Amino acid sequence: MVFSYFIAPLLLAVPILGSTSSANPPGLCRALPEDITFKSNPDLPNPFAFFDGHPVESQTQWNCRREEISQLFQRFELGTLPPRPESVNGSFSNGVLTVNAAEGANSISFQVQISKPANGTAPFPAVIAIGGSSLPIPSDVSVITFNNNDIALQNDQSSRGVGKFFQLYGTNHSAGALIAWTWGISRIIDVLEMTEGHNIDVKRLGVTGCSRNGKGAYVAGAFEPRIALTLVQESGSGGAGCWRISDHMLNFQNITTQTASEIVQENVWFSENFNPFVNNVTLLPFDHHMLAGLVAPRGLLVIDNTGIDWLGPESVWGCQTTGRLIYDALGVSSSMGVTQEGNHAHCALPADQAPDVDAFITRFLKNQHANTTIVNTDGANNVGFVASDYVNWKVPRLH
Ligand SMILES: *[C@@H]1O[C@H](CO)[C@@H](O)[C@H](O)[C@H]1NC(C)=O
Ligand SMILES: *[C@@H]1O[C@H](CO)[C@@H](O)[C@H](O)[C@H]1NC(C)=O
Numbered sequence: 001m002v003f004s005y006f007i008a009p010l011l012l013a014v015p016i017l018g019s020t021s022s023a024n025p026p027g028l029c030r031a032l033p034e035d036i037t038f039k040s041n042p043d044l045p046n047p048f049a050f051f052d053g054h055p056v057e058s059q060t061q062w063n064c065r066r067e068e069i070s071q072l073f074q075r076f077e078l079g080t081l082p083p084r085p086e087s088v089n090g091s092f093s094n095g096v097l098t099v100n101a102a103e104g105a106n107s108i109s110f111q112v113q114i115s116k117p118a119n120g121t122a123p124f125p126a127v128i129a130i131g132g133s134s135l136p137i138p139s140d141v142s143v144i145t146f147n148n149n150d151i152a153l154q155n156d157q158s159s160r161g162v163g164k165f166f167q168l169y170g171t172n173h174s175a176g177a178l179i180a181w182t183w184g185i186s187r188i189i190d191v192l193e194m195t196e197g198h199n200i201d202v203k204r205l206g207v208t209g210c211s212r213n214g215k216g217a218y219v220a221g222a223f224e225p226r227i228a229l230t231l232v233q234e235s236g237s238g239g240a241g242c243w244r245i246s247d248h249m250l251n252f253q254n255i256t257t258q259t260a261s262e263i264v265q266e267n268v269w270f271s272e273n274f275n276p277f278v279n280n281v282t283l284l285p286f287d288h289h290m291l292a293g294l295v296a297p298r299g300l301l302v303i304d305n306t307g308i309d310w311l312g313p314e315s316v317w318g319c320q321t322t323g324r325l326i327y328d329a330l331g332v333s334s335s336m337g338v339t340q341e342g343n344h345a346h347c348a349l350p351a352d353q354a355p356d357v358d359a360f361i362t363r364f365l366k367n368q369h370a371n372t373t374i375v376n377t378d379g380a381n382n383v384g385f386v387a388s389d390y391v392n393w394k395v396p397r398l399h
């Protein structure tokens with residue numbers, strides 16, 4: 001399996017250029033050009049064509065396209081995700097996991113709480129909760145509470161470069177807060193893998209967060225392949241919403257939705273490298289439907305709220321039902337769900353959505369059977385989203 005995966009591109013004589021992915025051996029994927037010429041595209045860009053226009057027609061090619069998408073997000077929106085640092089170690093004691101990391105002369109240390117489930121048998125699956133969880137986590141699943149603000153602060157624009165991530169990598173590092181939190185989550189998993197006594201099954205980890213921390217949960221699931229289940233709650237624009245659709249809602253439908261130009265003034269979730277695009281999002285060679293492609297084929301549930309305009313309900317629905325086409329192409333449609341319902345407070349999961357969350361946890365964290373074919377909204381007419389307005393490409397079947 002592993003062999004056919006990297007020999008195939010040689011046989012197909014795919015151009016050989018650099019790649020930094022650990023999933024793809026270096027040199028087997030097309031590299032993005034250093035200097036990119038941006039072309040305006042008001043549609044959601046085609047996940048199934050490489051940046052240079054070549055079609056994506058196989059799983060092997062998708063693996064390279066996936067790496068390309070990862071690079072695009074890092075270069076032009078999120079900032080660079082550093083690899084595992086020179087030194088990572090830690091310990092577990094009394095429900096607290098300590099993580100130590102060092103790079104060159106700099107070192108940091110942080111701690112996370114790990115709950116002991118009231119039910120079930122060890123080793124337990126666990127959900128890493130960014131800033132705490134606002135989902136009903138079953139009594140046989142542990143919760144690992146991650147104080148993300150300690151790694152990268154998110155008060156306002158003055159938070160740029162503040163937090164332990166920046167103590168390690170320098171205050172001028174390109175990372176916005178979302179990718180810095182992802183780095184922190186990866187270090188938690190490193191230390192879970194190298195310590196004992198915590199009774200967590202590292203193969204059954206989920207991540208969750210709501211609102212701004214939901215944006216973080218989506219990015220963590222996209223960039224950390226050891227996460228089996230990504231639960232994105234009410235993350236809005238910059239998370240499950242697409243920049244292009246959110247701009248359209250504000251500019252042409254007069255719906256007060258968060259947009260790229262607002263978001264970079266509000267906070268430091270994104271890299272400063274994103275600033276040149278915020279008034280020109282149609283120049284971006286990607287949009288957030290492709291985040292789903294970075295999580296795929298792993299479990300992903302997008303939980304959203306039709307009742308809050310600021311979250312961009314049409315944007316989230318359109319963006320994520322489009323993202324789910326990537327799961328379709330990979331033949332794993334039921335591994336991604338989208339559930340959207342209004343008439344409740346922000347981050348207060350209504351009873352009707354609880355079974356959706358439970359189904360995904362049952363299948364992906366408990367490894368038990370559950371029907372995860374869930375694509376529901378209570379918004380009329382697909383919340384106004386018309387796919388043919390944004391999607392001008394076909395979905396291949398990738399083998
Ligand atoms: C743990 O990491 C720290 C740096 O974060 C380093 O100083 C220390 O030597 C490491 N300990 C072990 C046992 O490797
Ligand atoms: C443990 O599981 C049982 C059976 O599912 C349930 O009735 C009980 O409420 C659970 N205990 C806790 C503390 O959640």
Ligand SMILES: *[C@@H]1O[C@H](CO)[C@@H](O)[C@H](O)[C@H]1NC(C)=O
Nearest residue numbers: 161166169170171172173174
């Ligand atoms: C960060 O960038 C600013 C502006 O370019 C520069 O003045 C400062 O010296 C840099 N700081 C570090 C630690 O590199």
Ligand SMILES: *[C@@H]1O[C@H](CO)[C@@H](O)[C@H](O)[C@H]1NC(C)=O
Nearest residue numbers: 249250251252253254255256
């Ligand atoms: C947009 O909505 C605002 C607030 O509801 C209203 O005052 C304004 O007239 C609307 N503009 C257009 C062009 O519909």
Ligand SMILES: *[C@@H]1O[C@H](CO)[C@@H](O)[C@H](O)[C@H]1NC(C)=O
Nearest residue numbers: 040276277278279280281283
């Ligand atoms: C980008 O947006 C700015 C501000 O809206 C505009 O003046 C400029 O022409 C746009 N650039 C491109 C290349 O579209």
Ligand SMILES: *[C@@H]1O[C@H](CO)[C@@H](O)[C@H](O)[C@H]1NC(C)=O
Nearest residue numbers: 334370371372373374375376
């Ligand atoms: C799973 O749920 C979907 C949506 O409710 C339904 O259409 C489908 O028949 C169900 N599949 C099974 C195997 O029960």
